[in-house]
Amino acid sequence: MTPRRKKRLLLVLLMIFGVSSATALALKAFDQNMMFFYSPTEINAGKAPENRDFRIGGLVVQGSVVRSEKSLMVKFDLTDTKEVITVQYAGILPDLFREGQGIIARGQLNDGVINAVEVLAKHDENYMPPEIADAVATAKEAN
């Protein structure tokens, strides 16, 4: 091997090393931070993971929103029209949060209650996030 080729080989090896470590990094981060989406029915069937964030979507049950008197803690029920699950959250709810609206929450499941760290209600008043529409449709089919 000529010295020039040796140098080139070294460069190529370095690049391969760099790219593969970046790939490993990406896949590991991806695996750690991947979040699945579950409907209330799936959660009550015990499908949701423990000690790991996931996303849940559903309609806020009418009359279920309860606020704390002293803190920002708020509790509400979510439904996919079949099963119901309670979510609690300490923070400011988004502008579009209403009873009867579709929302998505991110959090973990503890003792049958979702402890949410984020509550999202995007889009305009006529729009239902596709995940929730799907969950509701699936629940209706099962009925």
Add this chain to the structure above:
Amino acid sequence: MIPEIGHIALIIALVMAVVQASLPMIGAQQRKLEWINLASPLARGQFLFVAVAYGCLTYSFIVNDFSVRYVASTSNTALPLLYKVSGVWGAHEGSLLLWALLLSAWTVVVSLFSRGIPLLILARVLSVMGMISIGFISFMLFTSNPFVRLFPAPMDGRSLNPLLQDFGLAIHPPMLYMGYVGFSVAFAFSIAAMIDGKLDAAWARWVRPWTNIAWVFMTLGIALGSWWAYYELGWGGWWFWDPVENASLMPWLVGTALIHSLAVTEKRAAFKSWTVLLAIFSFSLSLLGTFLVRSGVLTSVHAFTTDPARGLYILVFLVLVIGGSLALYAWRAPSLRSIGQFSAISRETGLLLNNVVLVAMAGSVLLGTIYPLALDALGVGKISVGPPYFNQIMVPLGVPLFLAMGLGLTLRWKKDSTSRLSKKAIIPMGLALLIAILLPLLFAPEQHGLTFIGLILASWVALAAMIWLLNQGRSPFKLPASTWGAVIAHIGMAVTVTGITLTSIYSLEKDVRLAPNEQYSLGDYQFKLIGVQKVQRDNYVAYQGTVEASERGEQAMLMHPEKRTYLSQSRPMTEAAIDPGLFRDLFVALGEPLGKGAWSLRIYHKPFVRWIWLGALFMALGGLMAALDKRYRRLSSRVEVTV
């Protein structure tokens, strides 16, 4: 009548694009001068007709012609004139038209500033740009026609989301599109070079200014989007790793790699096929970005099932552009031989590292953006990856990137020595070390490992650039514009990194419940809610809060966050009160009424957040200066004389 004129103009433009794409290309192969000479006039004609179509659509917006379906669905009579004009690109169809307009405008500009470029190459470049134009115009005509009529015409259009009625957001898409479309120039030049089988320093000098200008627009566009999200969305964040944002970040990352790779191609006749590949990818990602954001696929992958023609068209178009150019690449790239040799320690290696890291970053963003969409489309499951994924990748990839960035300017082409480099590096590195240790000790509320890393990298990059400028052996004011451009852009990146580091680590963010005259301390600041009143304005009613903010009990200042409800809307909108500063922003937003006059409030203290966008301004200025360097113009005038 006017919409029909627009429609016909668009059809004529398509015909011209077809001729522009085919005849000059064939003429260049068969050396038919008359066909070659058609390229520039056709490009101008096409621009004229697309501009007429665009003008017609704008006119329909201004006169509230709701018989045009697109106008009815994106505008209404209550909209101020400015937002009617910007409403043209407010949704899918119109933004495609804006794309086509900018593309034909870029094509004309390329044909105007082409005096130094051989006719054969120019004909091929304009032909490739014509092909892209065919893609966009026929997409509009066949699946997304903005001129389709609506019967019966409604009395008024749909009310527009008030969030979108904002000057920053109105000019954000054209900026970004200028960048997206600009990368088509580098793409077209690459295709032409592959067909030609020749890619030399002159080629790189033609491509570099165009790529720089495109990159400048993208940088500004992304920064504008980030700034808008910060002050308007009411969340106080500046980057959310949302797919919409990622769509613009990916071409920017690859475009940044392209700018640097082009330098090697110009100066050292190396990295040739790599440069071509980057040009292909930056443009492909621009296309992907446009379609991701505007086709509705992000709000729901099922948007495609409701309109399968659109989805199919996009897929076929992407496959043709990416697949076609990669096939040409596989066939022709071996003929683009790189002759410049370089040793393991050289500027070439530094730029190689820059390229590998930037492409790895773009790849990771692509994975995190596309993979969940693909899974959902296949019906496998609904997953999402949040910001932690992206942060976990960007931070470790950024460290080698910024280390190399500081050395990069100092490194010599072809071969450099470790001893010379370490001598050069010791002063900036020492100073950077001092800054990274002392500043947090003196000013920061608490010490953090990541602060050290961020500050040392940023000050290393900035100091290395400044010291390099001073060591050029000439008065800095006699140095070429591109030298200044590189230094300013590197310092800009350092400013942005400083902003990102300090904001991410030292921001204090709190959601609190405050009754009137109740007080909350956040760091050195006290926030006291005076009260919330209902106020009536022209087109909205609002709850207006009055919050007294003071630093360590002094300097009381009143802030007025609002919760507005626009008359045409039922949803409320949060209008945060921001007290901006070079070193810190105070940010107060109203949450919800909690009864008995108490409100939930969102209170932020964000140190150095402005530096993120300030750095982007520097980067854009640097890119502009590099593009305007005399040597690009000198070259064209010299060739002009010999012709």
